[in-house]
Amino acid sequence: MQQAPHYDDVLREVILYLAEKIDRLHQMGAKDIITDPGFGFGxxxxxxxxxxxxxxxxxxxxxxxxxxxxxxxxxxxxxGGTPQTALNGTTVLHTISLMKGAHMLRVHDVKEAVEAKRMYLKMTQPSD
Structure with missing residues (x-):
């Protein structure tokens, strides 16, 4: 990981970086591409x-x-915790990610993530 990372505009720079990589992959014939903002990396x-x-x-x-x-x-x-105590915060951010249109979540706690997704889907799908 980078030490003391610097961005003038992190959102713009990450999106531009990914757009360039996606374009290059398309030029190489790749069709199935998944994007990941790279939380935590640099x-x-x-x-x-x-x-x-x-x-x-x-x-x-x-x-x-x-x-x-x-x-x-x-x-x-x-x-103010540790990775072992971060489950509640993780579940909140997983739910927010789904609300903002994430298609996939990379998780450690599968049961909890599945439950969060089930709750999200129940609350966002039209009722019968």
Whole structure:
């Protein structure tokens, strides 16, 4: 990971970086591409929350969106805990990610993530 990462505009720079990589992959013939904002990789706590706050902006890349935030430092540092105590924060951010259009979640706690997704789907699907 980077030491003291710097971005002038983290959201714009990450989206541009991914757009360039997607374009290159298309030129090489790739069809099935999944995007991942890279939470935690070379980013400060503030960078990570800026990306999370604007997660829906990644839909402009026209690729399925993967969010990998399970038990990341962006959760446990904010809450003053450890990776082992970050389940509640993880579940909240998983739910927010789904609300903002994430297609996939990379998780450690499968049962809890499935339950969060079931609750999200129940609350967002039209009732009979």
């Amino acid at each position: 980013k400060t706590l503030e960078h990570n929350y800026e990306l999370m706050n604007h997660l829906e902006d990644f839909h402009q890349l026209d690729c399925p969106l993967l969010v990998g935030i399970s038990r990341k430092s962006m959760i446990y540092k904010l809450l």
